[in-house]
Amino acid sequence: MLITTDQLYHKFLECTGVSTDTRRITPDCLFVALKGANFDGNQFAEQALASGARYVLVDDVAVAERDPRCLLVADGLTALQDLARHHRQTLSIPVIGLTGSNGKTTTKELIANVLAKKYRTYATVGNLNNHIGVPLTILSLNEQHELAVVEMGANHQKEIELLCTIAQPTHGLITNVGKAHLEGFGGIEGVRKGKGELYDYLAQNGRTVFINSRDKTLMAMYRERLKTLRSESVFAEVIFYPAVESPAKSVELLQESPVVVYRDSAGQEITTHLPGRYNFENIIGALAIGEYFGVTSDEANHAVANYNPTNNRSQVIAKGTNTVLLDAYNANPSSMAAAIRQFASMPAKRKAVILGDMYELGNESEAEHTALGKLIAESKFDLVILAGKDMHYALGYLPKAYYFPDKFSLHNWLMDNPMTDTHILIKGSRGMSLETVVPFI
Known part of the structure; x- marks a missing residue:
């Protein structure tokens, strides 16, 4: 029975x-x-x-x-999801739902660290952000928790909609909309529609939304919902951020230690172990949520400063005289371009990139890898190393690049050609597991 x-x-x-x-x-x-x-x-x-x-x-x-x-x-699976929905309805705590093409996990960790300064906070563990992971996250909540941060990932439309019915967020944030999972979403418009399902849920249920006012796509998505939803539903609150500004020199990787310095509008320094302008957007989202929930700026800045990633995302690793920027948890055209542009702007004596295939691009893979090759060429790195079956499409713009169809050949080459005094960016999709090259540098 x-x-x-x-x-x-x-x-x-x-x-x-x-x-x-x-x-x-x-x-x-x-x-x-x-x-x-x-x-x-x-x-x-x-x-x-x-x-x-x-x-x-x-x-x-x-x-x-x-x-x-x-x-x-x-x-x-259905029983697991229904059980999580039932449990969620017994909880009265704020639940912050988080999605986006890039930066979800880093932003989730930053938000959790900031909120933990004032509340007993539970956040999605690791990358448990799908139709199985979100129910498990909700079922991990108990009467001891005062706040929850739930990461929601998707590779096709209607998935965020489903996850919202399980997590039932009271507050929400989309980090950005970019070229991720194009194959499953059916192109960039499909990505936009799929991620926007979080805004739809929050509006239809009278919840609070946090919106990065510097992101034109997110602002356009917000305005679209004001027009189409009208009196049917409305957000309880709309919190626009940032409340902090990036200084003229913006983001700088200091040579003597892996610390990045930002300044807020009052001129106060915010330090972090997360390099990259794209991480600044993640940080200001976490600070905005912290401010909303009453975390003081000093406590929030301290939480950001103490966050040191260890999950192959934006890690800075010293390897002899080399400095490795390991961002190998995942990659798509948007995140890859952002990482390359940021790395190109950094001060360093010598720069090298080790880049792997971007997955789940479907029919767009050839065009996107070709475009990536053009961007790499314009960046004028001292050494370019590419790995994976689709990275050969980038070679048309890179006559001097080293290309390896498999990681075994790449590992051997790195052992035979040691680098010194070099800043090295390592990035590729999860399936490439490019963190495995670090021991060979």
């Missing part, structure tokens, strides 16, 4: 947490058996119970009949 969401929720309250991975079973947790193209979590139900799970959620009748601790549902 199928268990209802209400019945399942009472079982959930007996558990210590939720897991979808038998390698991460904690005592008395609820294990949710999910299915994919190449796996069936139902097959691991008994293993999860043996490892200490209190209950397992399954959608296979035969498996459910083996043990009374197996809770039968029609579909494991």
Whole structure:
């Protein structure tokens, strides 16, 4: 007999947490058996119970009949999402929903660090930002938490809409709209529409939105919704930022330490370990949210200064006489162009770039990699190293670049050609795993 969401929720309250991975079973947790193209979590139900799970959620009748601790549902993923929705409705805390093409995770971490100065804050762990990760994030919230920051990622339209029904954000922010996941979204207009689903949810439910007033695309998306939604719905509040300004010298990577200095409108310095003008936009978003929730500017600036990324995003690593800027968690045409332009503007004796393929571009891949080659050529780096099957499209503008179709060849070349006194930017899509080249520099 199928268990209802209400019945399942009472079982959930007996558990210590939720897991979808038998390698991460904690005592008395609820294990949710999910299915994919190449796996069936139902097959691991008994293993999860043996490892200490209190209950397992399954959608296979035969498996459910083996043990009374197996809770039968029609579909494991749908039940997980419904359970998270039910739990969310029991919570009265502010939930900040966050999406965007670039900078989501960094901005999420910055917001969480700032808000933690005043509130018991919970934020999306790692990159759990999809149709499975968001429910797990919501189900991790409890009565101890005063605020939550929920990152929402998407690679096709209607996904943010779905995630909003689960997270039910009271506040929201879109970092930017760029050329990410073009294949799934169906082009840049599809990206804009898909990310805008967060604005739609916030407006339709009378919630608060934070908008970067310096971003023309986001401002246009906001104005479009004022026209189309009209009296049907309205944002509870619209908070425009920035309240701080970038100085004339703007963003500078200091030679003696990986610290970037910004100035606010009062001339006060804001220091951070995050290089790049694009990270300034992430920082001012976090500061705006901190100010809204009553975090003092001193505490907020201190939180930003203490944030040191360790997730292959905007990391600055000293390797002998070299300085490595590791930004290898992901890449798309927008983030790649921003990183290259910023790196080109930095003061350094010698500059090298190690760049890998940008994934999920579909039919636009050849054109986007070709355009990237032109930008790299205009930047006049001392050394250009490209890796991946699609990066060969960039070579038309780069007769002096080194190209490797695979990382094994790249690793060997780096060992045979050591660099010294060089600033090195490493960036590519997640599937390229370019952080693996760091030990060879």
